[in-house]
Amino acid sequence: MTRHIALNKDSIHCANCMLGRICMPQKMNLTDIEHLTELIKERIRVAKGEYVFHIGNTSGAIYSIRTGAIKTQVENNCGHTQITGFFLPGEVFGLDSFTAQQHTSDAIALEDSEVCVMYTKDLNIVAQQIPSLQAQFRHLLSGEIIRSHQLLLSLGSLRSDQRVAWFILDMSARFTQLGYSSNEFILRMSREDIGNYLGLTLETVSRLFSRFQKEGLIHIQQRAIRILDHEALQSLIKYK
Known part of the structure; x- marks a missing residue:
């Protein structure tokens, strides 16, 4: 079961989340963090085995894990499934669709999980105002590339x-x-x-x-x- 949760002023936000130091740029000042906090208006609770998104779904967001764990996988025309990544609390996933506007993998909960939703249309606006956020996007994308290269090397x-x-x-x-x-x-x-x-x-x-x-x-x-x-x-x- 997947459940969308709207956040309010009493919810835990970036500024007081114990994982904020991991998924947020470390050089952000308090004002910048408040701007980022305004972007995250909802979270999704996903039961073990349920999908956060499917291959081909239109994408309008990237996701950060607050609790739980997520795996991503792809499937070929013959029905063979290949797991492409495992993501832990504080880590961001869904970056494969950041420019394509369409998910190129499935994302499935390995256990009951809760993820923060960051809509790309809002992120693009705020990133123009916060240089440290632009740097964080480059860091995240670079990390995804490095992770992919390490997996290819291993295989x-x-x-x-x-x-x-x-x-x-x-x-x-x-x-x-x-x-x-x-x-x-x-x-x-x-x-x-x-x-x-x-x-x-x-x-x-x-x-x-x-x-x-x-x-x-x-x-x-x-x-x-x-x-x-x-x-x-x-x-x-x-x-x-």
Whole structure:
């Protein structure tokens, strides 16, 4: 079930949101933040497994995750689905449609989630007045390109064990950015989703998690993971 929630003066806004330091430009002053706050007039609550948007939907907004987690995916003419990204609280998604005005992927909630809606027509107006917001857009778009390149590199040149090690370390870095532990976190996605994202089978991902645990690199219980040896994981990626 998807529910749209209109915001009022008593709602939590950018200025008092604990994730504001992540999804907002750090150099914005109080006046600029108030301008940005005026743009976000609603949030969407999305139940686990429900869509925020579908491929081909007309786009008029980008989204920032307040709670929960989202995956994006594409599908070819043969019905094969490829997961293109996982997004955590404070991260922005939907940028693929920023200029095309049409979504080129599906966005699905990995768990019950709440996302802030930023309408592009309003953002374009405010961005002309706030230089730091323009810089943030460039930073976000650059991040998306870098993320895509890293995934292509992983799929094209890394062995299966290196891909899983890279994924664990990438999640660690992103949770650190959110202010959480770099060593212990919950994987919001299933092993099947991880395999799809990395171009591996479910069985391969499960086998490699078990191997890494036996070798003392990680401890994993269901979706809770604890990294025991960062350096060994890094060395594994670098080893050819």
